[in-house]
Amino acid sequence: MKQYDVVVIGGGSAGLAAALEIKKQGIDHVLILERDAELGGILLQCIHNGFGLKVFKEELTGPEYAERFVQELLEMGIEYKLNSMVTKLNPDKTIEYANVNEGFVKISARAVVLAMGCYERNSGSISIPGNRPSGVLTAGSAQKYLNIDGYLVGKRVFILGSGDIGLIMARRMTLEGAKVLGVAEVLPFSGGLKRNIVQCLDDYDIPLYLSHTVTDIIGESKVEKIVISQVDNFVPIPGTEKTFEIDTLLLSVGLVPENSLSERCGIILDKKTKGPVVNESYQTNIEGIFACGNVLHVHDLVDFVTEESRKAGRSVVRYLNHELNATNNMINVLPKNGVSYLLPQEINLSNLVTPMDIFMRVNKEFKNAEIVISNGDTVIKRIKKKHLAPAEMEKFILKDVDLTGDMIDINVAIEVQS
């Protein structure tokens, strides 16, 4: 059985950044396993601009962002296998994968990086009403058809869900000559970045129906019409129905970290993020298995994925160099009032490299609020925020002075200023 120092599962933005960081820190035998025909992951179909402002201090498209990492990877001579599907990850850090050239192969690694990204929720995951005609597909599928294969999937389009991919596709299909009739969002606020509401919907006069959802899909073999209704706390309000004649309904209703391999391996997942529970070193409950990027929690920006994956890569190197202390004495980072999740979920103070970024999402919109971080009853810090929204990931920094040896738990809550 072939032995590697590190096997990275997934060659998208997270896997590329982690592998590069690990190699740069002096670890030689690194392998990336990628199931697609190219490295780069979902960036390759995200042909719009807006990537890289943080990492490269310039605005790039998705393919450009990916290409910079792939170039560097080639220059550094990092080994990778394409069209290679990992079929099983075992707790002893052996990995089984398959591809056309090698057949079924089992390899072993001293450390594993989970970088499988996420998948789109589809019509099966949102109890969508009405018939099951063709013409109902996820925004990301439509994006791949259009940007990679050159097929416009429809001419009269409605979009359910205001996630960023849906907003990006509203603009993209409009530019290619489709008529996008509207976007319905069941929540009273958008699930996408505000800049995408402006530059993808407002720029093209595409209406956004907040607190609305699709209540009927009509059509035999092909979708013909949809009905949307206003909702009150998810319940459709009778008499508010609007009908649209369409040939395509795109779904942009959320992303879920892709953890089928992790789950079968016995890795504990967080109920909220749907990604592994990790500590300050991005290590999962199984020693030597680390996670970063969208497999861990869904990020707003690839730049954040890159930064997180570089940090995870440095932790992998510390682990291989026996610099990470194992301990059961963990501080829990706990979401309280107004907070949906925090990441990492656990901190081992003896391994903490400060300043440490803690990522979080709120569970609803807040105005003029404070993020309150406390240790037991003692407030560590308060951070004022004019706007907080679930669609926008927040982060705060823990420094040495914030931390003491006798810490119990770190609680994070949102307080609205009166």
Next chain:
Amino acid sequence: MIEKLICIACPMGCHLEVDVEDDYRVEGNQCNRGVLYAKKELTNPTRIVTSTVVIKGGIYRRLPVKTNGEVSKKLIFKVMEEINKVEVSSPIKCGDVIIKNVLNTNIDVVASRSM
């Protein structure tokens, strides 16, 4: 007159309040890009245009392209018409000029990946 804008210069999405009469004085921005964006957005709004062109002999059938600078919002659909006329052949390198000086804007349409 105060205009309210959301800055699209970066993903922060700052809520800007722009005093048009006071030489587009901006509040709510977190960096200087917000000041530049506000004035431009209220006088001559511009955008980067990204799309694809047909490519022969590549691993895929479409090559992603972008304008290498912002063009006037009014020209976006005209730029798309120009982009849709183009067909290229592999190999292409990221940054290769696909359309020089599109619609006399002094902006080029360039490949946004190698293929």
